[in-house]
Amino acid sequence: MSRQYICMDTIRFLMGKVHPIAPLFTYDRYADFSEDEVDLLLGAAKDLADQHYFPHFKSMDEHGVVYDNGEVTTPPELGDIIRATAEGGWIGGTDKPENGGMNLPEMIFGTAQLIFQAANNSAQGYVGLTTGSARLITSFGSQELIDTYVPKMYAGQWQGTMALTEPQAGSSLSDIVTSATPVGQDGSYHIKGQKIFISAGQHQHSENFVHLTLARIDGAPAGTKGISLFVVPKFLPSPDGSLTYNHVFCAGDYQKMGQRGYATTHLVFGEDQPTVGFLVGEPNKGLRYMFQMMNEARIAVGQTAAGVASGAYYASLQYAKERPQGRALEQKKNLGSEQTLIINHPDVRRMLFTQKAVVEGSFSLAMECLKLSDLIHAAPESEKEDHFLLLDLLTPIMKTYPAEMGQKSVSMGLQVLGGYGFTMDFDLQQYYRDIRIMAIYEGTTGIQSLDLLGRKMTIKNGKAAQLLMAAVQRTIHEASTYDELKPQAQQLGKALERMGGVVQHLMPYAMRGELTTFLADATLFMEMAGHVVIGWQWLKMALQAKQDQLSGNDQFADAFYESKVQTMQFFFRYELPKTVGLHRTLTADSLPLTIGQVESALI
Amino acid sequence: MKLLVCVSKTPETTTKIAFADNDTRLDTAGVQYIMNPYDEWYALVRALELKEKFGGSVTVLNVGPAENDTVIRKGLAIGADDAIRINANPKSSLFVAKQIANQAKEGGYDMVFFGKETIDYNGSEVPGMVAELLDMPFISFASHLDLDDDQVATVVRDIEGGTETATLGMPFVISAAKGLAEQRIPNMRGIMMAKRKPLQVVEPIEAADVAVAVKYELPPEKGAVKLIDPENMDELVRLLHEEAKVI
Ligand SMILES: Cc1cc2nc3c(=O)[nH]c(=O)nc-3n(C[C@H](O)[C@H](O)[C@H](O)COP(=O)(O)OP(=O)(O)OC[C@H]3O[C@@H](n4cnc5c(N)ncnc54)[C@H](O)[C@@H]3O)c2cc1C
Numbered sequence: 001m002s003r004q005y006i007c008m009d010t011i012r013f014l015m016g017k018v019h020p021i022a023p024l025f026t027y028d029r030y031a032d033f034s035e036d037e038v039d040l041l042l043g044a045a046k047d048l049a050d051q052h053y054f055p056h057f058k059s060m061d062e063h064g065v066v067y068d069n070g071e072v073t074t075p076p077e078l079g080d081i082i083r084a085t086a087e088g089g090w091i092g093g094t095d096k097p098e099n100g101g102m103n104l105p106e107m108i109f110g111t112a113q114l115i116f117q118a119a120n121n122s123a124q125g126y127v128g129l130t131t132g133s134a135r136l137i138t139s140f141g142s143q144e145l146i147d148t149y150v151p152k153m154y155a156g157q158w159q160g161t162m163a164l165t166e167p168q169a170g171s172s173l174s175d176i177v178t179s180a181t182p183v184g185q186d187g188s189y190h191i192k193g194q195k196i197f198i199s200a201g202q203h204q205h206s207e208n209f210v211h212l213t214l215a216r217i218d219g220a221p222a223g224t225k226g227i228s229l230f231v232v233p234k235f236l237p238s239p240d241g242s243l244t245y246n247h248v249f250c251a252g253d254y255q256k257m258g259q260r261g262y263a264t265t266h267l268v269f270g271e272d273q274p275t276v277g278f279l280v281g282e283p284n285k286g287l288r289y290m291f292q293m294m295n296e297a298r299i300a301v302g303q304t305a306a307g308v309a310s311g312a313y314y315a316s317l318q319y320a321k322e323r324p325q326g327r328a329l330e331q332k333k334n335l336g337s338e339q340t341l342i343i344n345h346p347d348v349r350r351m352l353f354t355q356k357a358v359v360e361g362s363f364s365l366a367m368e369c370l371k372l373s374d375l376i377h378a379a380p381e382s383e384k385e386d387h388f389l390l391l392d393l394l395t396p397i398m399k400t401y402p403a404e405m406g407q408k409s410v411s412m413g414l415q416v417l418g419g420y421g422f423t424m425d426f427d428l429q430q431y432y433r434d435i436r437i438m439a440i441y442e443g444t445t446g447i448q449s450l451d452l453l454g455r456k457m458t459i460k461n462g463k464a465a466q467l468l469m470a471a472v473q474r475t476i477h478e479a480s481t482y483d484e485l486k487p488q489a490q491q492l493g494k495a496l497e498r499m500g501g502v503v504q505h506l507m508p509y510a511m512r513g514e515l516t517t518f519l520a521d522a523t524l525f526m527e528m529a530g531h532v533v534i535g536w537q538w539l540k541m542a543l544q545a546k547q548d549q550l551s552g553n554d555q556f557a558d559a560f561y562e563s564k565v566q567t568m569q570f571f572f573r574y575e576l577p578k579t580v581g582l583h584r585t586l587t588a589d590s591l592p593l594t595i596g597q598v599e600s601a602l603i
Numbered sequence: 604m605k606l607l608v609c610v611s612k613t614p615e616t617t618t619k620i621a622f623a624d625n626d627t628r629l630d631t632a633g634v635q636y637i638m639n640p641y642d643e644w645y646a647l648v649r650a651l652e653l654k655e656k657f658g659g660s661v662t663v664l665n666v667g668p669a670e671n672d673t674v675i676r677k678g679l680a681i682g683a684d685d686a687i688r689i690n691a692n693p694k695s696s697l698f699v700a701k702q703i704a705n706q707a708k709e710g711g712y713d714m715v716f717f718g719k720e721t722i723d724y725n726g727s728e729v730p731g732m733v734a735e736l737l738d739m740p741f742i743s744f745a746s747h748l749d750l751d752d753d754q755v756a757t758v759v760r761d762i763e764g765g766t767e768t769a770t771l772g773m774p775f776v777i778s779a780a781k782g783l784a785e786q787r788i789p790n791m792r793g794i795m796m797a798k799r800k801p802l803q804v805v806e807p808i809e810a811a812d813v814a815v816a817v818k819y820e821l822p823p824e825k826g827a828v829k830l831i832d833p834e835n836m837d838e839l840v841r842l843l844h845e846e847a848k849v850i
Contacts, residue, residue, distance in 0.1 A: 039673050040794045047788045089791025102791055322828040557633025
């Protein structure tokens with residue numbers, strides 16, 4: 001049996017109670033589902049992760065990716081993982097039945113992905129990309145594109161990718177130069193250019209590659225308004241099923257510090273001979289379309305970070321319960337006594353509690369976001385905008401909090417193992433290497449923070465921010481009715497006020513057009529917002545635990561409920577107070593020290 | 604060919620076991636249940652494989668309360684055609700065996716499958732009792748089962764230090780061990796179809812519980828791990844000898 005890497009009871013608690021899925025089944029779109037299916041589906045996902053993902057977590061890292069003259073060899077086990085995932089329905093499940101899906105709620109699908117991510121984050125990346133790119137085609141592509149590409153993608157036979165980044169256009173997608181020249185009236189174009197860092201762009205387990213590519217149609221306006229989206233296959237399929245090379249050349253694979261089993265390729269389109277691409281939707285709307293996939297991918301990256309941190313938490317927890325070292329301080333002189341287990345040292349407990357608080361707080365936020373995605377699909381039109389705005393605001397936080405705090409949490413996990421954590425004999429070093437990328441791809445932390453403070457907080461005259469404040473206030477209000485939760489409810493209220501105070505302090509700069517000053521410390525604002533939002537999630541979890549205990553619900557053991565309340569208390573004592581210091585820095589009287597002519601000091 | 608697969612429900616393998624009511628029963632607070640792996644991975648899957656090859660139907664059967672329906676649905680999701688639940692809260696193996704035997708007799712099945720044991724109390728009692736009650740041949744711990752065109756079965760069973768091969772005609776009762784088949788994970792379509800498949804609930808026949816558990820105890824706790832330097836074999840030998848007392 002595999003070692004624990006995720007807590008299924010926590011998943012059931014979150015989906016069944018804290019963010020109850022059942023109300024979704026009252027909507028037409030999800031009327032076919034019930035809690036029985038939820039149980040079976042989550043069980044099937046866990047079985048798949050146990051049997052196919054987790055056993056290859058380490059070996060995929062050890063095998064790595066090998067590039068040779070246009071071909072990329074990834075770990076052999078990957079083929080089996082992709083096949084089993086597709087057979088299970090876990091690539092196309094959320095799509096409409098007419099596209100080969102089952103209208104599966106995002107809550108279930110996303111949670112299944114979280115289980116796979118926790119079991120083997122590199123392997124999940126491949127299938128997750130196929131899901132996202134196929135859904136982009138079914139959302140915005142022509143019926144012909146859907147019929148030609150999507151069935152093979154959902155069957156796991158063709159790999160999907162997102163091809164955005166170019167050497168000069170990483171964070172700044174407006175600088176994309178890959179060109180598209182129309183060749184007929186049928187929406188086909190010749191695509192020319194280079195894409196770098198393309199995940200899953202080439203490997204031996206796929207017959208074809210479907211690159212969802214951003215390019216600029218000849219003569220299109222500069223900037224983001226001139227970017228279009230194309231399907232660029234590596235091989236052009238004919239109606240008889242044969243495939244013809246489309247001159248998409250893989251020029252290399254980046255060797256990386258982590259996610260070593262996950263190919264990161266350099267692709268060249270139309271270098272010697274033309275590469276044909278097919279326009280998706282309308283010209284010049286490519287970035288808008290791509291944002292569907294990017295927003296999903298941002299949540300997925302945050303989830304992956306949380307999943308990796310979860311795997312690390314259980315690895316270090318198990319170690320701490322088995323490793324004897326030292327004695328309680330009161331017993332120090334008593335050398336004849338047995339050594340104590342390291343889990344009994346307060347400092348080790350602090351690290352483990354931090355890990356648990358980060359992991360489960362992030363899981364809860366992920367579930368909140370997934371539920372909002374479902375409501376956007378299924379709720380009455382009049383409610384959709386609110387769900388959309390709230391999700392839009394939470395997305396950069398969901399991407400960033402787990403990515404940033406997950407790194408710290410995995411680092412603590414490694415620390416729990418002492419010297420052994422630094423050796424290749426234990427998995428902690430791999431988690432530590434794997435998680436580092438989460439704060440970089442899909443928009444760096446810096447870029448997410450600009451998005452949060454510069455766009456999302458002010459969107460629709462601050463409506464998204466008001467929706468968040470109101471949602472947090474509702475939890476505060478409910479928690480205040482329980483004596484045991486009152487102090488934390490009040491504390492969260494103050495942290496929320498502090499966050500509002502920062503926005504008030506900074507907003508005048510935005511009004512005056514002093515954007516550099518307004519956004520100079522956006523990343524610190526993100527850190528603050530992340531802590532507030534995760535505090536909100538912890539208060540929600542503790543509130544639910546209390547309510548269940550008081551009502552005598554024994555779906556979970558008492559110890560389980562207690563651990564939720566205790567971890568909430570830990571978060572409020574050790575993590576949330578960080579917002580006080582951040583508030584102080586962010587509302588300082590003088591300008592940020594990073595703007596103006598200060599680069600001369602960086603010597 | 605009519606195949607019956609008897610499935611039981613058991614606490615998930617990671618469950619922290621505690622007892623209630625003066626240690627006379629399992630404390631079920633917070634316990635998650637799964638289908639017994641020997642029933643699911645080996646018995647059910649082999650039955651499905653035989654059905655796929657020779658035609659016929661696979662029925663899953665459970666003796667238990669309505670909460671067991673999720674476990675039964677999993678059997679349907681994996682591929683069984685229909686299901687029967689005998690609505691009872693059994694306390695002893697003989698009670699369960701009598702219910703199953705009665706149902707199996709009525710259904711006229713060609714093979715009755717069990718897992719070699721349920722991984723909660725590991726009794727291995729029910730299959731043998733059912734075979735006796737049905738007066739059918741019984742092969743336990745089967746790790747291989749094939750059927751030839753004349754419907755003669757060849758069964759390999761694991762025995763101490765080796766294997767034993769037997770041939771027999773239908774009908775018979777068989778209990779499945781590791782190796783009989785490979786786990787099948789239900790797919791999304793199978794799960795969504797499961798609720799449309801028939802699950803028949805029947806009331807139990809009169810039967811007494813003849814054996815009742817009077818007390819459960821946990822094994823002693825595992826001690827802490829000791830890491831020993833690979834150079835220091837003498838210390839390892841000393842610990843194995845003096846502390847673990849295994850050599
Ligand atoms: C392993 C891996 C897989 C990837 N997979 C894909 C993929 O599948 N498809 C794809 O299209 N791309 C992919 N990428 C690319 C990835 O999205 C980019 O690397 C990322 O967006 C950052 O771009 P960059 O590397 O050019 O860094 P830069 O944009 O050069 O950023 C460098 C630093 O400057 C900061 N910075 C940049 N601009 C600003 C600004 N305006 N304000 C404040 N700070 C700023 C950044 O935050 C960062 O700290 C992948 C990258 C990696 C490493």
